[in-house]
Amino acid sequence: xxxxxxxxxxxxxxxxxxxxxxxxxxxxxxxxxxxxxxxxxxxxxxxxxxxxxxxxxxxxxxxxxxxxxxxxxxxxxxxxxxxxxxxxxxxxxxxxxxxxxxxxxxxxxxxxxxxxxxxxxxxxxxxxxxxxxxxxxxxxxxxxxxxxxxxxxxxxxxxxxxxxxxxxxxxxxxxxxxxxxxxxxxxxxxxxxxxxxxxxxxxxxxxxxxxxxxxxxxxxxxxxxxxxxxxxxxxxxxxxxxxxxxxxxxxxxxxxxxxxxxxxxxxxxxxxxxxxxxxxxxxxxxxxxxxxxxxxxxxxxxxxxxxxxxxxxxxxxxxxxxxxxxxxxxxxxxxxxxxxxxxxxxxxxxxxxxxxxxxxxxxxxxxxxxxxxxxxxxxxxxxxxxxxxxxxxxxxxxxxxxxxxxxxxxxxxxxxxxx
Amino acid sequence: xxxxxxxxxxxxxxxxxxxxxxxxxxxxxxxxxxxxxxxxxxxxxxxxxxxxxxxxxxxxxxxxxxxxxxxxxxxxxxxxxxxxxxxxxxxxxxxxxxxxxxxxxxxxxxxxxxxxxxxxxxxxxxxxxxxxxxxxxxxxxxxxxxxxxxxxxxxxxxxxxxxxxxxxxxxxxxxxxxxxxxxxxxxxxxxxxxxxxxxxxxxxxxxxxxxxxxxxxxxxxxxxxxxxxxxxxxxxxxxxxxxxxxxxxxxxxxxxxxxxxxxxxxxxxxxxxxxxxxxxxxxxxxxxxxxxxxxxxxxxxxxxxxxxxxxxxxxxxxxxxxxxxxxxxxxxxxxxxxxxxxxxxxxxxxxxxxxxxxxxxxxxxxxxxxxxxxxxxxxxxxxxxxxxxxxxxxxxxxxxxxxxxxxxxxxxxxxxxxx
Numbered sequence: 001x002x003x004x005x006x007x008x009x010x011x012x013x014x015x016x017x018x019x020x021x022x023x024x025x026x027x028x029x030x031x032x033x034x035x036x037x038x039x040x041x042x043x044x045x046x047x048x049x050x051x052x053x054x055x056x057x058x059x060x061x062x063x064x065x066x067x068x069x070x071x072x073x074x075x076x077x078x079x080x081x082x083x084x085x086x087x088x089x090x091x092x093x094x095x096x097x098x099x100x101x102x103x104x105x106x107x108x109x110x111x112x113x114x115x116x117x118x119x120x121x122x123x124x125x126x127x128x129x130x131x132x133x134x135x136x137x138x139x140x141x142x143x144x145x146x147x148x149x150x151x152x153x154x155x156x157x158x159x160x161x162x163x164x165x166x167x168x169x170x171x172x173x174x175x176x177x178x179x180x181x182x183x184x185x186x187x188x189x190x191x192x193x194x195x196x197x198x199x200x201x202x203x204x205x206x207x208x209x210x211x212x213x214x215x216x217x218x219x220x221x222x223x224x225x226x227x228x229x230x231x232x233x234x235x236x237x238x239x240x241x242x243x244x245x246x247x248x249x250x251x252x253x254x255x256x257x258x259x260x261x262x263x264x265x266x267x268x269x270x271x272x273x274x275x276x277x278x279x280x281x282x283x284x285x286x287x288x289x290x291x292x293x294x295x296x297x298x299x300x301x302x303x304x305x306x307x308x309x310x311x312x313x314x315x316x317x318x319x320x321x322x323x324x325x326x327x328x329x330x331x332x333x334x335x336x337x338x339x340x341x342x343x344x345x346x347x348x349x350x351x352x353x354x355x356x357x358x359x360x361x362x363x364x365x366x367x368x369x370x371x372x373x374x375x376x377x378x379x380x381x382x383x384x385x386x387x388x389x390x391x392x393x394x395x396x397x398x399x400x401x402x403x404x405x406x407x408x409x410x411x412x413x414x415x416x417x418x419x
Numbered sequence: 420x421x422x423x424x425x426x427x428x429x430x431x432x433x434x435x436x437x438x439x440x441x442x443x444x445x446x447x448x449x450x451x452x453x454x455x456x457x458x459x460x461x462x463x464x465x466x467x468x469x470x471x472x473x474x475x476x477x478x479x480x481x482x483x484x485x486x487x488x489x490x491x492x493x494x495x496x497x498x499x500x501x502x503x504x505x506x507x508x509x510x511x512x513x514x515x516x517x518x519x520x521x522x523x524x525x526x527x528x529x530x531x532x533x534x535x536x537x538x539x540x541x542x543x544x545x546x547x548x549x550x551x552x553x554x555x556x557x558x559x560x561x562x563x564x565x566x567x568x569x570x571x572x573x574x575x576x577x578x579x580x581x582x583x584x585x586x587x588x589x590x591x592x593x594x595x596x597x598x599x600x601x602x603x604x605x606x607x608x609x610x611x612x613x614x615x616x617x618x619x620x621x622x623x624x625x626x627x628x629x630x631x632x633x634x635x636x637x638x639x640x641x642x643x644x645x646x647x648x649x650x651x652x653x654x655x656x657x658x659x660x661x662x663x664x665x666x667x668x669x670x671x672x673x674x675x676x677x678x679x680x681x682x683x684x685x686x687x688x689x690x691x692x693x694x695x696x697x698x699x700x701x702x703x704x705x706x707x708x709x710x711x712x713x714x715x716x717x718x719x720x721x722x723x724x725x726x727x728x729x730x731x732x733x734x735x736x737x738x739x740x741x742x743x744x745x746x747x748x749x750x751x752x753x754x755x756x757x758x759x760x761x762x763x764x765x766x767x768x769x770x771x772x773x774x775x776x777x778x779x780x781x782x783x784x785x786x787x788x789x790x791x792x793x794x795x796x797x798x799x800x801x802x803x804x805x806x807x808x809x810x811x812x813x814x815x816x817x818x819x820x821x822x823x824x825x826x827x828x829x830x831x832x833x834x835x836x837x838x
Contacts, residue, residue, distance in 0.1 A: 013455050015446030016637055018439070022460065027434030036432050037467055039460035041441065048456055055474055185435070194530040197491035201532075204492055216463075217491045218430050221571055228435065287734070293720030294713025297734045301712030302816055304783070312740040315706070315716045315732035317725070321769055325733075325744075350740055364723070391525060394550065397721055398573070 001172055002035045004060035006052055008067035008077055009151055010043035021066045021156055028160065033181040033232065034168060044068060049080035053146065057084070061144055062171070064164060067151030069134040071114045077148055078119050081139050084146070087122035091115070095126065099133050127163040131155045138167060145171070179232050182239040184247055188254065188261040189224040189270065189409045193217050196225055199257040203249065213246050222401040223270075224263070227254070263412055270408045275303040277415040278354070283381070285411075286352035287313035288326055288342035290333065290359040291375065295404045311350040316342065322359075325349060332368040334359055336387045339378030347380045355380040358407045362396045373399050377407045379414055386414060420591055421454045423479035425471060427486035427496055428570055429462035440485045440575055446637075447579065452600030452651060453587060463487060468499035472565065476503070480563055481590070483583060486570030488553040490533045496567055497538050500558050503565070506541040510534070514545065518552050546582040550574045557586060564590070601650050601658040603666055607673070607680040608643040608689065608828050612636050615644055618676040622668065632665050641820040642689075643682075646673070682831055689827045694722040696834040697773070702800070704830075705771035706732035707745055707761035709752065709778040710794065714823045730769040735761065744768060753778055753787040755806050758797030766799045774799040777826045781815045792818050796826045798833055805833060 005026065007019045022039045029036045038060065042052040049068070056063050068077030082089045095118035103110035117134045120126060127136030127147075132155040137148040147164045149156040172178055188196065197204070197217055207213045212233065218226040229246050233239030254262060263273045278285055287297050297313040300306055314325050322328040326345030328338050339359050347355025356379055363372025375390040388410045392402040424445065426438045441458045448455045457479065461471040468487070475482050487496030501508045514537035522529035536553045539545060546555030546566075551574040556567040566583045568575040591597075607615065616623070616636055626632045631652065637645040648665050652658030673681060682692045697704055706716050716732040719725055733744050741747040745764030747757050758778050766774025775798055782791025794809040807829045811821040 012442070013445050013458065014449045014635075015442040015444070016635065018437070018442050020437070023431070023434040023437050025434070026432050030433040037462060037464070038471065039432065039458075041458035043456060045456070051478070052457065059470070183433070183435075192527070192530065194490035194533045198530045198532060201492070209493075216429060216493055217489075218436065219489065219571060220436070221573060228430070230433075289713070291720075292717070293725075294708070294716030294732055294734060297713030297736075298711070298717050298819075301710075301736060301781075301819075304815070307736060310736050312736040313713055313732075313734035314744075315713065315734065317716075317720060317729050317731040318769075321731040324770075325768065349744065350737075351743075362720075393525065396723070400717075400720070 001062060001168065001175060001177065002037055002060045003029055003062045003064060003168065004056040005036060005039045006056055006063055006065045007039070007041050007151070008044065008049060008065060009041075010045075010074070012041045013043050020153055021151065024153065024157065025064055025066075025160065028165065030181050030183070032165065032169065033177075033179045034172065044074040044076060046076055046080055046083075049077065050083050053080060053084045057141065057144055057146075062168060063146040064160070065146060065148045066156050069117065069136070069148060069150050071111070071117050071133065073113075075116065078116075078121065078137070081124070081137065081146060081148060082121040085121050085123065085139055085141060089119040090122050092118050092120045092126065095120070095135055098129070102133060127159050129155070130162075131158055136163065138163070179234060180236050180239045181230060181232050182236070182243050183228055183230040184243055185218075185266050186227040186229070186247070186250060186254070186262050187224055187264040187268070188227065188258075189263050189405060190261045191225060191258045193219045193225045195258065196227060196254070200227070200250065200253055203253060213242055215250070222398070222405060224405070260413060260416070263409060269299075270405050270412070271299045271303050273412050274408050274415070275300070275306065275309065277412065278309045279305075281415065283353040284309050284311050285354045285356065286311045286346045286350035288346035288355065288357035288378075289313055289315045290317065290322070290342070290357075291362040292358045292400050292403050292407070293317060295400055296356070296358065296407055299404060299408070311352045314346050314349065334361055334368040334370050334374065334376065336376050336378075336389065339376035340380070340385050340387050341378070343378035343380040344385060353382055354411070356407060356411050358403050360390075360399075360403060362399045364396070375399070375403045375406070377410045379410060381414065381418055384418075420481060420587065420594060420596065421456055421479045422448055422481045422483060422587065423475040424455060424458045425475055425482055425484045426458070426460045426570070427463065427468060427484060428460075429464075429493070431460045432462045439572055440570065443572065443576065444483055444485075444579065447584065450600065450602045450647070450649065451584065451588065452598065453591065463493040463495060465495055465499055465502075468496065469502050472499060472503045476560065476563055476565075481587060482565040483579070484565060484567045485575050488536065488555070488567060488569050490530070490536050490552065494535070497535075497540065497556070500543070500556065500565060500567060501540040504540050504542065504558055504560060508538040509541050511537050511539045511545065514539070514554055517548070517554075521552055546578050548574070549581075550577055555582065557582070598651050598653065599655050599658045601652070601655070601662050603648045603662055604685050605646040605648070605666070605669060605673070605681050606643055606683040606687070607646065607677075608682050608824060609680045610644060610677045612644050614677065615646060615673070619646070619669065619672055622672060632661055634669070641817070641824060643824070679832060679835070682828060688718075689824050689831065690718045690722050692831050693827050693834070694719070694725065694728065696831065697728045698724075700834065702772040703728050703730050704773045704775065705730045705765045705769035707765035707774065707776035707797075708732055708734045709736065709741070709761070709776075710781045711777045711819050711823050711826070712736060714819055715775070715777065715826055718823060718827070730771045733765050733768065751787040753780055753789050753793065753795065755795050755797075755808065758795035759799070759804050759806050760797070762797035762799040763804060772801055773830070775826060775830050777822050779809070779818075779822060781818045783815070794818070794822045794825070796829045798829060800833065800837055803837075
């Protein structure tokens with residue numbers, strides 16, 4: 001079964017609010033092995049809504065329409081559905097009663113336009129409301145179906161889980177499809193998307209685009225490149241089994257060809273990877289940040305429980321602070337020597353086991369004879385120091401963001417070696 | 420002209436990444452008076468992409484396609500465009516040279532499949548890349564056009580502003596739609612969207628929804644509420660004149676009813692507002708951050724020229740660092756007293772004119788008897804101290820983000836009073 005998501009609302013087209021419903025529904029459908037090949041956004045315009053619904057019905061088996069079920073004049077999804085179904089809107093007295101009692105229970109008088117929400121296309125069945133006033137609809141069209149839910153995520157998600165998904169799965173079973181999809185994301189840092197694609201190219205071709213296992217590459221900007229493995233199995237166990245064996249293969253190929261570039265899985269981040277290693281080793285961390293200006297620190301404190309291993313940071317944006325607080329020797333502050341001195345200095349100043357530092361040139365102008373994008377990372381683990389030199393692309397914010405995750409990756413690799 | 424946005428990528432359909440491009444483009448098109456009636460998402464599948472492009476061309480005058488221009492096997496937008504244009508893909512040697520030099524400049528060898536990015540549909544013109552490797556495309560189809568840009572927002576937005584928007588506006592002029600749209604965004608912090616809507620409600624009704632001037636409210640999460648004024652004039656001068664007079668009216672109404680909540684205009688940020696005031700007053704700044712963990716500092720260093728007024732920060736995540744480096748009196752570190760001591764301590768330690776501090780509880784657990792969301796801001800301007808107490812909503816990252824902009828707003832208002 002192919003399910004298409006249609007988000008209704010002029011505010012979506014004008015970019016005044018983000019459409020989080022399509023992403024959420026896409027994730028839910030995929031997790032349940034239901035194919036979704038298209039999403040559409042359309043405004044609160046009768047003709048265009050009708051046209052979008054017809055376009056979607058021509059290429060999909062089911063539509064999930066979000067939005068336009070409210071009580072105001074521009075909530076016209078019900079009328080558009082009635083036209084596509086070629087039926088009339090009928091006022092449902094049961095819904096009238098529910099809405100009236102909802103208002104009276106909150107001892108508020110009901111504005112008359114709320115009754116619009118009781119108008120139902122003839123032949124549609126109703127998804128009762130539990131979190132708002134507008135009920136959802138299940139509109140049959142021959143062997144196809146349109147589900148309509150409110151645009152408010154809090155209301156839509158509840159209706160999807162309670163009524164829409166069960167109905168979809170029942171239709172899948174009736175159609176003899178009951179496969180389950182599971183996916184895993186391997187997060188990498190240090191390789192290009194094309195480099196990964198080349199490393200996994202052979203495996204990519206072996207699996208093909210429509211097999212039980214597929215591989216995809218997601219460039220996620222400053223967070224590196226993600227490799228997504230997706231398995232389609234007869235049930236959860238089967239899909240997870242396929243996924244587990246493919247993950248072993250992918251990890252082996254990537255590590256053999258590109259080294260230790262996989263830093264996390266699924267929702268984990270680079271800071272989680274560092275946090276896990278520090279906690280396990282019982283090591284505390286202090287940072288000395290120059291061009292990154294606190295960016296690395298602000299990432300680390302998002303890890304729950306960071307206070308058990310994170311001491312804090314000195315953001316030595318001016319050279320004087322490097323000399324005074326971090327006892328960096330007077331002289332150029334964009335150098336390997338300065339980076340190492342900053343790491344050792346902050347480790348002592350904050351009484352930590354590990355000191356990590358970053359100094360460099362964010363740009364736009366060169367500094368100490370170095371071009372923008374020149375970055376030095378210093379590391380001091382209980383007195384044992386090392387350093388890394390980087391050349392990073394982009395404008396100021398970009399150079400900073402790359403520097404932050406690069407420095408954390410230097411720490412991750414060093415901890416793996418030293419532990 | 421009607422412009423349709425098509426976001427390409429199976430990861431969008433699977434909900435693995437959010438499509439922020441459609442929202443951003445919708446906002447840009449609206450701000451430039453260009454109609455956009457539909458958005459679509461489609462996966463990395465040749466037949467479906469071709470079908471989606473044709474559907475869009477049938478109902479819109481121009482398409483902006485985001486994504487699928489990368490170097491990997493699943494980047495197939497170029498081939499789909501060639502089929503819709505009914506032309507061949509031709510390898511562009513100029514692009515080959517650019518991509519090769521980009522890799523060599525980073526002293527990396529170029530994987531061969533990067534050359535796929537040099538394949539161009541015959542007859543398409545090229546939007547050169549400035550931030551990545553994949554160039555964009557302008558594909559003419561009779562009197563219609565398809566623009567193709569990378570899916571990476573950082574690359575897409577730059578191409579839109581440099582090449583796509585100017586081309587669209589030129590087509591608008593050629594089509595005789597020569598009215599000019601100018602808009603200004605007033606950024607506010609500290610008022611609710613409904614509060615602003617109520618304050619400006621009368622003016623909103625006077626202007627109406629389809630007049631030469633319109634007002635819109637854009638909630639932008641942690642950055643506060645934006646008020647967008649949009650003027651449609653016969654030419655630039657006329658539109659700017661309308662805009663200027665409306666801005667005076669809006670500023671007067673907002674300030675009279677809600678106080679000094681407008682902190683910036685258009686692209687300016689809260690950190691720009693603070694930077695301007697510090698530079699003008701010749702004051703240097705140092706930060707002491709606890710629960711914000713360096714977030715405020717990382718925002719300040721994004722201001723070009725920050726080194727002239729910004730000394731740096733101490734991120735005192737552990738209490739011991741507060742006692743040792745900031746000479747905060749031993750005792751509870753989530754209190755007004757601790758906040759003020761941190762501000763004065765960091766001002767002295769880093770030799771700055773102004774010290775700003777934030778301490779509080781990010782959650783999930785209470786601390787020092789305070790609930791999550793309890794935040795204290797300390798300020799020391801040349802020995803004159805003040806403080807603010809805040810109660811902020813949301814989870815850890817949200818409390819932090821609100822704390823950061825709130826603290827900067829405290830500084831902004833204090834500088835306005837003291838200067």
